[in-house]
Amino acid sequence: MTTHDNTQQKSVSDVSEQAGTASSTQGGYPTPAWRKAYHQGPRPDLRVPYREVLLSTGGTVPLYDTSGPYTDPAFEPDVRRGLPPLRDAWISQRGDVEDYHGREPRPEDDGLKHTSPRGVVLGSGLDNLDAVFPGRPRRPRRGRDGAAVTQLAYAKRGIVTPEMEFVALRESMSAETVREEIAAGRAVLPANVNHPESEPMIIGSKFLVKINANIGNSAVTSSIEEEVEKMSWATRWGADTVMDLSTGRNIHTTREWILRNSPVPIGTVPLYQALEKVDGRAEELSWDVYRDTVIEQCEQGVDYMTVHAGVLLRYVPLTARRKTGIVSRGGSIMAAWCLAHHEENFLYTHFDELCEILRAYDVTYSLGDGLRPGSIADANDEAQFAELQTLGELGRIARSHDVQVMIEGPGHVPMHKIKENMDLQKEICDEAPFYTLGPLTTDVAPGYDHITSGIGAAMIAWWGTAMLCYVTPKEHLGLPNRDDVKTGVITYKIAAHAADVAKGHPSAQAWDDALSDARFEFRWEDQFNLALDPETARDFHDETLPAAPAKTAHFCSMCGPKFCSMKISRTVMDLYADADGVNGDDATVVAGMKSKSEEFAASGHKVYLPVVD
């Protein structure tokens, strides 16, 4: 994969060739049995996409879909043009935004020296931003006169926005339920007015559990095009949001590419870019640098931002006796700043001002857990829960400014300590959506932390976490490549869906049932196509039984053709189709069995297929 190579100059086609699969911004679905379909909403420009799985029986199964226009054959993708601005009309028709001459991009936005010629993004392979997206005017939008243009503000006023209608259709819920949950702060709909390309989605414990995929270059490796490709690749497999955690050069440009091409909300940690602007010296950070960076990102269209405002000066010493100290990058940056200045965290002291900024763009807070545990030994300690108290306080302040809020959670937590996290978060944070990283349930399996964390993620989502931040197999070891991103996404889709089923989400189990029906009826192709990952399911089957007839065979490689438990079950079902023995008392059952036994014998004991080996 490409991570062996530090070269920054790769075209999109290079990247996809290396990954051995068609580029996800170019190709369609991984199987022709998936078809893009739309639910028509209450207005002509409100069409909610979903994935239709076509079955060999002629039936279809509708599944939630995050892949955006790329999987619509009618769409002609061009990463340099970006996606159509789906929400443009909805935003402008509300009449509460203005466009304005925004902040001028500066070389340092891309981590370049201040002496570089302005507007020329050296080392990125691009001339300048205008050349990248020539059709996109650089005039950003914001709430007129600082008005709150947030979904929360509308929801509180009783307004059902097109965005709410969209997610209601997407989740098979009523629009009023969507509005109520947002108004109560129990759900968020991240939708920056400057990211009209995104398809509305909702994060809240009453809705389907969502997953986030992190991407982002770093000082060590990866290229811009690679990150865009990873974004669309992640959404192809089911990522509901993507966080761009880039830390090296070209942060601004990378983000612009990602936003203009992303059908899902994009999250960031503005602190990372702010730190780049002060050449990595945490003590030189200031509210001004941070504020400038936040506005830069608000204007670009970032939908939610992780803000480590809960890392208070007095909490830092609480981490001194930990096994693994502070492992959150943002948390450690703010701790370093607090240490250097002996002042309270500037994100905390300027929190009201930050709210005033975010509300004008509808950027959602993701209040970062900078003091989350980095080992199971540190789970649920004083530092972690002290910060959680502060996050609860900040959440109330944010909502009072009509800013949407979710709360980030751990991290590394052994199974028996997970529920306490969820219960406390609900209580302290007024049921604001919880957004957790795993948690990892053991520290002993680097290389498999998608699994150590997938276990914790499924459990905490069942108990109420609204969004799960994925963990890839490379966690703790390196940067994820395309395969790792896919593995991380699929693992977290499993955790999220297992939780949806356990929570009794009305539409969740129908998917399992459709697949189990296909399995029981030996509809192999339907089984593959209903799988989270049809390619892998099909490949694994073909490793053992590659021949085409095996795909219609009424047996599988586990038992072979001679004896098949599914076939016997089918016989049992046929025998009891009239159910006279099923619910009767014992005498009826025995009588039923007797006649069925004779019937069975008369049929020539046809529970088996012809022996072919």
Place this chain on the structure above:
Amino acid sequence: MTTHDNTQQKSVSDVSEQAGTASSTQGGYPTPAWRKAYHQGPRPDLRVPYREVLLSTGGTVPLYDTSGPYTDPAFEPDVRRGLPPLRDAWISQRGDVEDYHGREPRPEDDGLKHTSPRGVVLGSGLDNLDAVFPGRPRRPRRGRDGAAVTQLAYAKRGIVTPEMEFVALRESMSAETVREEIAAGRAVLPANVNHPESEPMIIGSKFLVKINANIGNSAVTSSIEEEVEKMSWATRWGADTVMDLSTGRNIHTTREWILRNSPVPIGTVPLYQALEKVDGRAEELSWDVYRDTVIEQCEQGVDYMTVHAGVLLRYVPLTARRKTGIVSRGGSIMAAWCLAHHEENFLYTHFDELCEILRAYDVTYSLGDGLRPGSIADANDEAQFAELQTLGELGRIARSHDVQVMIEGPGHVPMHKIKENMDLQKEICDEAPFYTLGPLTTDVAPGYDHITSGIGAAMIAWWGTAMLCYVTPKEHLGLPNRDDVKTGVITYKIAAHAADVAKGHPSAQAWDDALSDARFEFRWEDQFNLALDPETARDFHDETLPAAPAKTAHFCSMCGPKFCSMKISRTVMDLYADADGVNGDDATVVAGMKSKSEEFAASGHKVYLPVVD
């Protein structure tokens, strides 16, 4: 991998070459930092193996080890000679067994036509069994005059056997606790007197959670040598027991090879072989054929047997309205037999007789859940729990015969229905060890069922399941190859260890702590070597930062060299090493912070490494 090829004639070396790794019956550990070590027990011939992880600090970390003599450099493996009979003296010194002229192996034991020349195992590439293990006398052992030579019988009489001493040392428990748990039926120590090669291990909820790996050829693919190789490969990565589920030809010979080379207990489902003897016609099965097969396997040394005695005639109709009917192969065989004969399950009606056989060899029951759900839709239904009641009844009968018993459990169960399984099993089955297959928490991810089930496995083990039967990525799709076996084992080691930690097993978290210490101190090699899978951890790290110096670098590829949260945490710890601010009141803390801030500034803000990019 080899599964593309149906050829039955492969040598061990062929197999290992194809897998791209040294044969696990030949090579040592996957890293030179793992060293085989022994705890010396109370008698000279009682040495309990463990794995010692050598750290760069000079320290060591002891880990439970299942890999057997293969990883001892002093041992010269020869699959045709088998392992040394570790327990021979212990068994004979008890003075309660006799050897006798056992049942003669017959061609049909290997699934060959009755007309084949006796003793010549056609198609297996072997001349006959005597030639395979020339040094192994064919005289099996059994309890003299039918005496119960079971660990349960000894435990009930207050005897602490060498086997119990062995597991006590292995689990860091007292031998008396081991004896008590076995005597109470809450734990089993599967140890057939004819499998002296096995290293004693214990299965019970008070002990470390164990995992089982299934191997076995089938009518469709795989060879004998491949199965032996899979067995030692599985134990190399941590399988505590191995079930040989072979269903095709050469069942007897394959099992002989596996038993003579296995350092872990071997389980089987005798019904599979019995079915082969009647050419796959379930209705032709009889107690006689089954009994003959059980004795054949008892004499060979099988340590535990899955017996589907709970599939009662009256339960079969309860499955008729299920989504996926009966998915247990054994369960469906017995259901077919019941249907064909309209008689009660012969395993149930002959259960006392079966107990008398098993007690004479110390074969442990694994009472099979033939009616387990095969989809989450069928979980916790009447059929499943009706059978569980019968398994509880049979368990009591078995223990009254001094036969050890564990109870098998599901299967496919959504998260919110898992705990009910565990609670009911404890209540109904008198806390006999529960041995579950996963459970899978969703049906929608074929190709990833190690993960869908790893989630359920971790949860049910936390709640009390004593042994987890692994699920590989090929579940529902095909036969696992070496990579799949490893992935299944590692995934289940994660689930088991996460449960050990959550249950508060005294030795469990020390492993996590050692790895987290290494991680925090940037001891990369120690981090790899403490990992469940050092090879994968090292490979993943090297993909991003391949250069040798990166292994000693005080940063990682996620954040790059410029800024590192671990370094900042280290600074916090150093600053508060004297802890004067850590536990003080707010005033003390603030004062402490102030002086520390000055100290920090005076040090030149040395929280960062030199910027190298």
